[in-house]
Structures are given as structure tokens and as C-alpha cells.
Amino acid sequence: GAxxxxxxxxxVTEKGKYVELRCDPISGHTALYWYxxxxxxxxxxxxxxxGTGAADDSGLPNDRFFAVRPEGSVSxxxxxxxxxxxxxxxxxxxxxxxxxxxxxxxFGPGTRLTVL
Amino acid sequence: LAKTTQPIxxxxxxxxxxxxxxxxxxxxxxxxxxxxxxFPSQGPRFIIQGYKTKVTNEVxxxxxxxxxxxxxxSLPRVSLSDTAxxxxxxxxxSNDYKLSFGAGTTVTxxx
Numbered sequence: 001g002a003x004x005x006x007x008x009x010x011x012v013t014e015k016g017k018y019v020e021l022r023c024d025p026i027s028g029h030t031a032l033y034w035y036x037x038x039x040x041x042x043x044x045x046x047x048x049x050x051g052t053g054a055a056d057d058s059g060l061p062n063d064r065f066f067a068v069r070p071e072g073s074v075s076x077x078x079x080x081x082x083x084x085x086x087x088x089x090x091x092x093x094x095x096x097x098x099x100x101x102x103x104x105x106x107f108g109p110g111t112r113l114t115v116l
Numbered sequence: 117l118a119k120t121t122q123p124i125x126x127x128x129x130x131x132x133x134x135x136x137x138x139x140x141x142x143x144x145x146x147x148x149x150x151x152x153x154x155f156p157s158q159g160p161r162f163i164i165q166g167y168k169t170k171v172t173n174e175v176x177x178x179x180x181x182x183x184x185x186x187x188x189x190s191l192p193r194v195s196l197s198d199t200a201x202x203x204x205x206x207x208x209x210s211n212d213y214k215l216s217f218g219a220g221t222t223v224t225x226x227x
Contacts, residue, residue, distance in 0.1 A: 042217025091159045107159025
């Protein structure tokens with residue numbers, strides 16, 4: 001079956017540019033998550049969607065980062081005025097979103113962002 | 117979220133059993149213990165989850181002592197393809213969606 005997919009797999013951009021990273025969750029999953037992983041570290045939470053709304057965006061590092069999920073399926077992470085420190089692997093995960101239950105998150109392969 | 121401590125790296129050989137112990141001294145009553153595996157250039161993959169005693173699936177076993185202050189992930193008869201980073205996570209999975217990953221344990225399996 002189809003898992004979580006992310007595009008592009010690699011993105012190289014220049015400092016100051018705008019980038020968009022796309023995530024296609026597993027069909028039927030209502031919950032969607034973005035994480036960021038720096039080299040040698042574990043993933044760090046950025047934002048969580050339940051349906052179309054961002055239920056928790058407390059992990060976004062600053063206002064240059066924004067994410068949307070307009071139809072409750074595909075999500076786009078947007079980064080404005082990119083900085084070299086934004087270079088990392090951006091991971092997307094999805095889950096059934098069942099509350100009060102053990103809700104396993106399934107991760108995509110990630111998008112490796114390099115800001116020159 | 118309960119803080120976890122696990123070894124930075126472990127080496128093993130094909131066919132051996134690998135045991136990774138994770139310490140979580142301040143685990144809360146509602147917390148579960150979850151392990152993820154991550155291969156290079158891939159996202160983390162759920163391996164196993166447990167609350168107490170022993171849990172076994174087709175991939176691994178998870179041993180949790182009565183005080184729940186630590187847990188051990190056991191990988192039986194590893195192969196080269198088990199080389200990966202293994203993360204121990206502790207949290208109230210029923211309402212804590214923010215998975216908190218540490219640096220993990222890099223397991224290297226050699227021929």
C-alpha cells in the first residue's frame with residue numbers, strides 16, 4: 001500500500017529564497033505532522049494538523065515557517081527568506097488521529113533541504 | 117515528557133542478538149515506551165510499543181521491568197540490514213502527539 005510521500009526528495013536553494021515542501025499522507029489519515037531533523041540528531045516536532053486546522057504549531061522556529069493543509073489531505077510546508085540554518089531533512093508523518101488511543105505515526109522519506 | 121538515555125552506538129555481528137537499554141527514570145503512570153528505527157535517507161519507522169512486562173512482535177521484543185524506569189529493545193539474530201539508528205521514546209501516546217526523539221542509538225552490524 002502507499003505510504004507517506006514527500007516531494008521533492010532534495011531541494012537546493014539560495015539564502016533568502018522561498019521554498020515549498022509537499023507531503024502526501026496515507027489515505028484516510030486525519031492527523032499530519034511535520035518534523036525537522038538535523039544531521040546526527042533525532043527529528044524535532046514542528047507542527048501538527050488534525051484535519052484542515054493546525055492544532056499545534058508550537059514547534060515552528062519562527063514566523064518564516066508556515067504550513068497549510070487546505071483540504072485535510074496534502075500539506076505544504078513553506079519557508080520564507082531561507083537561511084543556511086534551515087538546512088535539514090524535513091519529515092512528514094501521518095496517523096489515523098484517533099484520540100485516547102495509541103496512534104502510530106507513519107513517516108515519509110523526508111525532503112533534504114540545503115540552503116547555500 | 118519523560119527524558120530518555122540510551123547508548124550512542126553499539127556494534128554487533130550478523131546472527132547475534134542485540135539488546136539496547138533505555139533509561140527513563142521519571143516515566144509517568146500514563147506513559148508508554150515506543151521504539152522507532154531509522155535507516156539512512158528514510159523516515160523513522162515504528163518497531164514496537166509497550167507499557168509493562170514483555171511485548172514481542174515479528175521484528176523485536178521489548179522488556180520492561182516492574183518499576184518501568186528502563187526498558188530493553190531486543191533484536192534477535194541481526195543481519196546487515198538491521199544497521200540503523202534506534203530511538204527510544206516515552207510519552208502518553210493517547211494524548212501526546214509530539215514525538216520526542218533523542219539522538220538515538222546507532223547500531224552497526226558487521227559481517
